[in-house]
Amino acid sequence: MESNLCIKRPPLREKHFCRGQDLHIYKNMKIYSYSQRRWLRSAGRRSRKRLLSQGGLPLSGLLWLPACFVVGILAGLLCSPFGLLSSFAASKEAYRRELLPPPVAQEESAAPRTSGPLQSESLLLLPREAPEEENSPAPVKNGLPLVCVYCTHAGEEYKGQTRVNGQPGGVMQAAAALVSALEERGVGVIFDETLHDSPSYDEAYGSSLRSISAIREENPSVELYIDVHRDSPIEGLSTRLETEEGAYARMMFIIGTNEKLEHPLWQQNHSFALELDAALNELLPGVTREPRVYSGRYNQHISPEAILVEVGSTENSVEEAERSAALLAEAICAVKGW
Numbered sequence: 329m330e331s332n333l334c335i336k337r338p339p340l341r342e343k344h345f346c347r348g349q350d351l352h353i354y355k356n357m358k359i360y361s362y363s364q365r366r367w368l369r370s371a372g373r374r375s376r377k378r379l380l381s382q383g384g385l386p387l388s389g390l391l392w393l394p395a396c397f398v399v400g401i402l403a404g405l406l407c408s409p410f411g412l413l414s415s416f417a418a419s420k421e422a423y424r425r426e427l428l429p430p431p432v433a434q435e436e437s438a439a440p441r442t443s444g445p446l447q448s449e450s451l452l453l454l455p456r457e458a459p460e461e462e463n464s465p466a467p468v469k470n471g472l473p474l475v476c477v478y479c480t481h482a483g484e485e486y487k488g489q490t491r492v493n494g495q496p497g498g499v500m501q502a503a504a505a506l507v508s509a510l511e512e513r514g515v516g517v518i519f520d521e522t523l524h525d526s527p528s529y530d531e532a533y534g535s536s537l538r539s540i541s542a543i544r545e546e547n548p549s550v551e552l553y554i555d556v557h558r559d560s561p562i563e564g565l566s567t568r569l570e571t572e573e574g575a576y577a578r579m580m581f582i583i584g585t586n587e588k589l590e591h592p593l594w595q596q597n598h599s600f601a602l603e604l605d606a607a608l609n610e611l612l613p614g615v616t617r618e619p620r621v622y623s624g625r626y627n628q629h630i631s632p633e634a635i636l637v638e639v640g641s642t643e644n645s646v647e648e649a650e651r652s653a654a655l656l657a658e659a660i661c662a663v664k665g666w
Contacts, residue, residue: 471516472549474666477507477556478520480536480627481529484558486646494526498646502577502639503556505650509657515666518543518550537627544630552633552660555626557582558649559638567641568648569615577640577648579656580617581605584636587623594625596632600663604635607659615655 479499485491486498500521507519520543524535540553559567559580569576581601585594601619608616628634637656639649660666 473516473518473547474550474664475510475515475517475552475554475660476520476540476543476547476550477503477510477517477554478522478536478540479503479524479556480532481525481557482521482523483525485642486558486640486644486649487642488645494523496521496523497558498649499556499558499639501646502558502649502653506554506556506653506657509654510660513657513661513666515661516549518547533627537630540627540630551631552664553627553631553635555634555636556653557636557638559641561642565617567617567643569612571612574651575644575648576612576615576655577644577652578615578617579608579640579652580638581619582626582636582638583619583621584624584626584628585621586625589625589629591625591629593629593632593634597628597634600633601635603663604656604659607662608655611655611659611662615652 479496482500483491483493483495483497484499486502489498491497504519507517510517520536520539522535522539524539525532536555544550567578569578581604583594583598583601584591586592598619598621605616605619626636628636639652639656
């Protein structure tokens with residue numbers, strides 16, 4: 329029965345290939361289904377004759393699609409995390425280019441390249457290194473004062489000077505050198521320049537106590553109190569240390585106790601003085617004399633870190649005392665971590 333089939337008798341062939349899934353092949357005739365007949369009618373008479381004379385569709389048209397699809401999958405898996413989508417698009421585009429004629433080339437307007445990278449390019453920007461700044465000392469604790477320097481016996485003089493009551497002596501110059509050296513290292517300092525030993529030498533410690541007590545009340549950030557003195561001449565003992573850089577005035581720390589007056593902090597003062605003494609001898613061996621402990625309090629009860637330092641004696645010049653004061657500032661910063 330041929331009601332649903334269209335039987336053609338092409339030349340004898342061993343195999344014939346046709347579009348569609350319902351293909352039947354016989355040795356002496358070729359059978360086309362209903363869907364294939366519709367496709368043949370729409371192809372036109374000239375195309376139908378060419379296809380029938382060749383015995384069906386060319387083999388390359390059927391095999392190119394799966395081949396392109398496989399190649400697209402492999403390329404997509406290697407090149408992109410979205411491999412399946414990109415491979416499908418690549419195979420579809422390849423099959424379209426195979427079946428359709430090549431497009432007519434059109435002239436593209438040459439657009440000038442703008443400065444800077446294109447969108448498809450990547451640009452790695454490295455941060456610029458900040459220029460190295462000069463090592464300038466930074467203020468400690470936002471510029472708050474940490475040290476108070478004063479002279480209970482402000483009229484004491486050095487070699488070649490004459491003491492004048494009511495006028496500052498050479499010891500004030502040594503104290504000023506200590507203040508300058510600390511400030512150069514970024515340490516805030518309060519310099520009390522009151523002449524406490526004038527008009528009365530005997531009431532000097534009472535006067536200095538009132539001054540440093542007021543300073544402590546107004547400046548609670550102050551941690552260290554330094555009372556700078558000049559020692560009296562000592563028979564048989566030299567307070568001068570010769571070095572290649574010049575002579576230094578040898579220093580000595582005086583530590584008060586609670587023997588006469590209440591002084592619960594004297595042991596802490598003692599420990600701190602010993603630390604400073606060790607730091608000074610590490611910087612310049614022999615620049616200090618052995619620290620001494622006396623029964624007086626010397627206003628050191630004002631703070632756990634309050635020291636009295638004898639910077640040289642009448643044997644030393646002002647320049648030697650100033651040189652030692654600068655070394656003391658270095659030792660203080662080393663012990664305090666400033």
